[in-house]
Amino acid sequence: MSMLKVEDVNVYYGSIHAIKGVSFEVNQGEIVTLIGANGAGKSTTLNTVSGLLKPKSGTIEFEGKSVVGVPAHKILREGMALCPEGRRIFSQLTVEENLQMGAYTRPNSEIADSIADIYDRFPRLKERYKQVAGTLSGGEQQMLAMGRALMSKPKLLMLDEPSMGLAPILVEQIFEIIVEMNKRGTTILLVEQNAQMALSIAHRGYVLETGRVVSTGTGAELLNDDAVRKAYLGG
Amino acid sequence: MLTNLINGISLGSVYAIIALGYTMVYGIAKMLNFAHGDVIMIGGYAAFCTATYWNWPPAFAVLFAIVVCTALGIIIEKLAYKPLREATSLAVLITAIGVSYFLQNSALLIWSSNPKSFPNMISIPSITVGSAQISGTAIVTILANIVIMIALTIFTSKTKVGKAMRAVSEDKGAAQLMGINVNQTISLTFAIGSGLAAIAGVLLCSAYPTLMPTTGAMPGIKAFTAAVFGGIGSIPGAMIGGVLLGIIEIFGKAYISTQLSDAIVFAVLIIVLIVKPTGLLGKPVREKV
Numbered sequence: 001m002s003m004l005k006v007e008d009v010n011v012y013y014g015s016i017h018a019i020k021g022v023s024f025e026v027n028q029g030e031i032v033t034l035i036g037a038n039g040a041g042k043s044t045t046l047n048t049v050s051g052l053l054k055p056k057s058g059t060i061e062f063e064g065k066s067v068v069g070v071p072a073h074k075i076l077r078e079g080m081a082l083c084p085e086g087r088r089i090f091s092q093l094t095v096e097e098n099l100q101m102g103a104y105t106r107p108n109s110e111i112a113d114s115i116a117d118i119y120d121r122f123p124r125l126k127e128r129y130k131q132v133a134g135t136l137s138g139g140e141q142q143m144l145a146m147g148r149a150l151m152s153k154p155k156l157l158m159l160d161e162p163s164m165g166l167a168p169i170l171v172e173q174i175f176e177i178i179v180e181m182n183k184r185g186t187t188i189l190l191v192e193q194n195a196q197m198a199l200s201i202a203h204r205g206y207v208l209e210t211g212r213v214v215s216t217g218t219g220a221e222l223l224n225d226d227a228v229r230k231a232y233l234g235g
Numbered sequence: 236m237l238t239n240l241i242n243g244i245s246l247g248s249v250y251a252i253i254a255l256g257y258t259m260v261y262g263i264a265k266m267l268n269f270a271h272g273d274v275i276m277i278g279g280y281a282a283f284c285t286a287t288y289w290n291w292p293p294a295f296a297v298l299f300a301i302v303v304c305t306a307l308g309i310i311i312e313k314l315a316y317k318p319l320r321e322a323t324s325l326a327v328l329i330t331a332i333g334v335s336y337f338l339q340n341s342a343l344l345i346w347s348s349n350p351k352s353f354p355n356m357i358s359i360p361s362i363t364v365g366s367a368q369i370s371g372t373a374i375v376t377i378l379a380n381i382v383i384m385i386a387l388t389i390f391t392s393k394t395k396v397g398k399a400m401r402a403v404s405e406d407k408g409a410a411q412l413m414g415i416n417v418n419q420t421i422s423l424t425f426a427i428g429s430g431l432a433a434i435a436g437v438l439l440c441s442a443y444p445t446l447m448p449t450t451g452a453m454p455g456i457k458a459f460t461a462a463v464f465g466g467i468g469s470i471p472g473a474m475i476g477g478v479l480l481g482i483i484e485i486f487g488k489a490y491i492s493t494q495l496s497d498a499i500v501f502a503v504l505i506i507v508l509i510v511k512p513t514g515l516l517g518k519p520v521r522e523k524v
Contacts, residue, residue, distance in 0.1 A: 072411040105414035
């Protein structure tokens with residue numbers, strides 16, 4: 001059974017039809033990626049699933065339950081967390097306060113353990129726990145954003161462009177962390193411009209073009225697909 | 236000299252408590268609530284009515300004023316500002332001015348334009364330090380300011396809800412993704428700001444015991460000036476801005492000219508904004524991609 005099922009969703013920005021009948025699903029334990037060029041509607045799709053945007057029509061079901069029209073702060077409680085594009089950490093709050101905010105919906109007694117767990121995974125964050133988050137480097141900020149999203153203990157973690165603006169070595173590191181999180185049982189929905197990297201770790205992928213799904217397959221199939229190679233992988 | 240300084244700090248403390256309401260609401264909702272000064276006036280009348288007509292003891296009168304203003308703040312936000320969450324800031328600003336006139340004219344209708352003489356609520360005797368005499372009202376005002384400052388600092392830096400408030404003020408979308416209810420947080424901010432306005436109203440009327448429907452207007456504008464002076468959005472900024480403004484005003488009155496004291500206050504604001512456009516403690520807006 002699919003964990004997340006998106007069917008025929010249409011989203012508008014004013015009069016602009018940004019998402020045109022997109023359907024896809026994510027199964028328990030998978031890494032699924034949405035790839036596509038700038039403006040294809042990848043982020044809009046994630047923002048819609050997470051409740052920040054409301055679709056005009058279509059259905060979104062999480063674990064068999066419709067979540068269309070549920071506001072973002074309640075969707076998190078269902079078990080879906082979004083690590084947004086551009087990281088959007090709270091730059092005036094300290095590293096630790098950012099992590100605490102990630103666990104906002106959870107009982108206070110569990111927070112300390114979860115923070116210790118995040119510090120185990122991201123030792124850099126532990127070194128800087130008292131620092132104001134705005135002073136972190138780009139890579140550290142991305143780790144903080146991912147750690148913060150994990151603090152709600154999501155069943156499904158949505159990542160929007162986690163590699164954006166990072167040096168190649170950091171990109172590799174971030175992707176390793178994603179695979180590792182998946183192995184520990186978190187289902188991942190990944191949006192990336194770095195199609196090569198995304199497809200190489202994903203179980204399945206969907207290719208978006210101007211608001212439509214134009215192609216789908218396993219990660220390996222899409223990596224070897226001529227049209228996909230031409231458009232997104234530089235030939 | 237010392238008397239003037241104490242009076243300045245006392246008046247400035249009232250400005251600071253009012254400025255906190257402006258600055259907190261601005262920090263969270265990114266709007267200037269120009270009706271805030273009139274909430275002070277309502278707080279003054281609420282305390283006046285309970286103390287004079289119903290003979291409540293001062294502590295209960297103050298408590299009643301806080302309850303009235305807190306409720307008023309929440310209602311104003313819900314009815315007037317919440318529907319405009321996505322509107323342009325100009326529309327919100329005009330609405331705030333509208334709410335301000337609405338409150339003033341409602342007060343005019345209920346209590347008429349005749350000034351009411353505010354009862355003496357603070358029965359602490361004045362103390363004499365050297366050549367200076369410090370009134371009980373001044374002592375209570377300054378202490379109230381310090382207590383409020385400490386309480387708010389602890390609230391925003393130590394409690395979960397307070398931290399969430401700071402998170403919302405920085406990025407509403409990201410805060411929602413953390414499971415924070417942004418509307419509730421904004422509502423809470425208005426509640427706190429308006430509750431503080433009630434305290435400020437009682438303190439103001441205790442120091443200057445004439446109560447009229449326009450009583451809140453000028454202190455409101457001065458406190459707004461104090462908030463900008465200290466750096467709008469910053470809680471310690473509001474505190475420092477308020478106290479400095481009060482000192483400048485009293486010293487201007489005492490040593491330069493009574494008529495010009497307001498002009499001096501605003502001239503100082505203009506100079507500060509020329510030198511440091513974000514105010515004394517305001518942080519420059521910095522975007523990191």
